[in-house]
Amino acid sequence: MTVSPDNAMTTTDGKAQDHIVKLEDIHLSFGQTQVLKGVNLTVNKGDAVSIIGPSGSGKSTLLRCINALAMPQRGRITVNGTRVDQLTKESERIELRKRVGIVFQQYNLFPHLTVLDNIVLPPTKILGVNRAAAEKLARELLDKVRLSDKANSYPGQLSGGQQQRVAIARALAMKPELVLFDEVTSALDPETVGEVLQVIRDLVRDGMTSILVTHEMRFAEEISDTVVFTENGLIVDHGSPEQIFHTSTNPRIRQFVGGLGARGTVRDGEGI
Amino acid sequence: MQDSSILNTFIAMMDRIGLNYEFLATGYEATIWRDGFITTLYLIALLIPVSLVAGLVFAACLTSGRPFLSAPVRGFVEITRNTPTLVQLMFSFLVLNTFVSNLVGGAQNNPLTPFFWVVAVVGLHIAALHAEAMRAGIEAVPSSMVEAARGMGFSQWQILRHVELPLAFRASLPAIVNNLINLVKLTTVGNAIAVSEITYASIMVWTQRDNVVSLMIVILVFFSAINIVVARLGIWVERKLAVPGYGL
Numbered sequence: 001m002t003v004s005p006d007n008a009m010t011t012t013d014g015k016a017q018d019h020i021v022k023l024e025d026i027h028l029s030f031g032q033t034q035v036l037k038g039v040n041l042t043v044n045k046g047d048a049v050s051i052i053g054p055s056g057s058g059k060s061t062l063l064r065c066i067n068a069l070a071m072p073q074r075g076r077i078t079v080n081g082t083r084v085d086q087l088t089k090e091s092e093r094i095e096l097r098k099r100v101g102i103v104f105q106q107y108n109l110f111p112h113l114t115v116l117d118n119i120v121l122p123p124t125k126i127l128g129v130n131r132a133a134a135e136k137l138a139r140e141l142l143d144k145v146r147l148s149d150k151a152n153s154y155p156g157q158l159s160g161g162q163q164q165r166v167a168i169a170r171a172l173a174m175k176p177e178l179v180l181f182d183e184v185t186s187a188l189d190p191e192t193v194g195e196v197l198q199v200i201r202d203l204v205r206d207g208m209t210s211i212l213v214t215h216e217m218r219f220a221e222e223i224s225d226t227v228v229f230t231e232n233g234l235i236v237d238h239g240s241p242e243q244i245f246h247t248s249t250n251p252r253i254r255q256f257v258g259g260l261g262a263r264g265t266v267r268d269g270e271g272i
Numbered sequence: 273m274q275d276s277s278i279l280n281t282f283i284a285m286m287d288r289i290g291l292n293y294e295f296l297a298t299g300y301e302a303t304i305w306r307d308g309f310i311t312t313l314y315l316i317a318l319l320i321p322v323s324l325v326a327g328l329v330f331a332a333c334l335t336s337g338r339p340f341l342s343a344p345v346r347g348f349v350e351i352t353r354n355t356p357t358l359v360q361l362m363f364s365f366l367v368l369n370t371f372v373s374n375l376v377g378g379a380q381n382n383p384l385t386p387f388f389w390v391v392a393v394v395g396l397h398i399a400a401l402h403a404e405a406m407r408a409g410i411e412a413v414p415s416s417m418v419e420a421a422r423g424m425g426f427s428q429w430q431i432l433r434h435v436e437l438p439l440a441f442r443a444s445l446p447a448i449v450n451n452l453i454n455l456v457k458l459t460t461v462g463n464a465i466a467v468s469e470i471t472y473a474s475i476m477v478w479t480q481r482d483n484v485v486s487l488m489i490v491i492l493v494f495f496s497a498i499n500i501v502v503a504r505l506g507i508w509v510e511r512k513l514a515v516p517g518y519g520l
């Protein structure tokens with residue numbers, strides 16, 4: 001895992017072939033607002049990378065670039081051999097999105113479908129999987145996120161944490177090559193945060209390549225191979241959790257990490 | 273005959289309370305009147321699906337984000353919403369129909385009947401109202417939900433079909449039922465271009481028989497009954513589609 005904040009990618013560990021995501025000099029503006037100002041990021045297969053940084057620093061936009069929900073004006077994005085920045089047709093972007101799962105802060109389950117149908121719909125409609133196979137997978141995934149008993153419930157009948165776990169199962173039903181998590185616990189009641197983090201922890205342990213935007217510092221420290229600190233549309237620093245959370249000399253990072261810790265947003269997966 | 277004796281008793285009873293249904297015993301006027309009911313029911317049965325399908329297509333165009341689809345539909349919706357249906361019908365029949373006749377070399381070759389024009393004009397008029405209701409419902413679907421669907425790999429059409437329309441239909445159902453109730457009443461404009469629906473047929477009868485009140489009572493009961501059924505069906509569908517834990 002290598003992250004280079006300022007210039008083109010260099011791999012220090014000689015594992016260039018393991019890159020699953022590579023962003024090079026990404027620039028993106030919405031009108032006059034420059035949101036990404038030259039971001040470089042490399043993620044290796046099987047790694048968990050956490051992106052931390054103040055609100056408005058471009059974290060969500062960065063994630064959205066990776067599955068072509070946002071298109072940069074400049075720079076190269078490669079996802080498992082696909083040049084994302086060169087996908088001009090919507091059909092090509094759809095092909096990419098099938099391979100890259102994304103889970104948002106708002107769970108965005110389809111409220112008119114049962115939990116089971118929420119998970120069955122994407123593979124059947126997007127991938128053309130037959131209903132029986134999709135349902136079998138859906139039940140396995142529900143088991144994995146510990147919600148087997150909720151298969152026939154509607155999203156409106158579930159707590160936030162339960163809905164978010166269904167949303168993760170729904171993303172996994174597409175059998176993605178990597179999953180992007182955008183502040184998936186930020187909208188949750190404190191008591192349900194842990195159960196969602198536990199699901200992500202299991203996924204990472206199983207080797208799913210994951211890129212997470214999160215404010216859960218202790219969680220990020222625990223599961224990440226690399227932590228990335230963003231500010232103002234740039235990756236200011238990157239490194240091991242130890243480097244970012246404990247030995248960084250960058251005053252902004254120390255302030256940010258300390259500030260969040262002091263606010264008590266650190267929660268853990270206990271009590272599940 | 274058993275049948276005609278019941279009829280005669282009915283006619284006699286009504287006569288006693290001052291209502292005149294004598295024409296029912298005649299062959300010719302009774303047939304006109306009965307066919308009037310059938311034509312109205314036939315119009316309603318055709319117009320409901322026509323208006324719903326066209327409304328769906330209009331709503332899809334309005335929310336497509338593609339000006340070549342949304343602009344013409346928006347124009348049509350504004351015109352049809354803001355002008356009297358009767359005038360639209362007259363215009364269609366007297367101008368468009370004549371134009372078609374000229375195009376195909378004479379009225380005898382024109383396959384378009386007054387009945388067709390009623391279905392087209394009333395159907396598209398109500399479709400415009402459906403479309404506005406559904407458009408509002410589609411736009412009420414949170415953009416974050418649409419983006420999440422896009423992020424999974426759903427196409428724009430699939431999002432409309434599987435996410436936006438099911439939610440929009442639920443949200444707009446009360447408005448759609450209202451439109452359908454209006455549709456039932458609006459079938460009577462057909463009488464302006466001699467489609468022999470029930471009001472046209474009744475006028476034929478009462479100009480001969482001078483029994484306006486007697487026929488009016490039946491017409492009012494007839495339309496009330498149909499619209500009670502439409503409203504009940506609407507409530508039934510609403511209950512059927514209700515989503516537990518969801519505000520619609």
Ligand SMILES: Nc1ncnc2c1ncn2[C@@H]1O[C@H](COP(=O)(O)OP(=O)(O)O)[C@@H](O)[C@H]1O
Pocket residue numbers: 030033035054055056057058059060061062
């Ligand atoms: N679709 C958009 N149109 C205009 N501005 C946007 C849009 N999306 C994000 N922004 C702006 O880009 C900046 C970065 O947003 P975002 O990537 O959501 O940051 P973060 O996730 O780090 O809070 C913010 O100033 C935000 O207002």
Ligand SMILES: [Mg+2]
Pocket residue numbers: 059060061182183
């Ligand atoms: Mg964000």
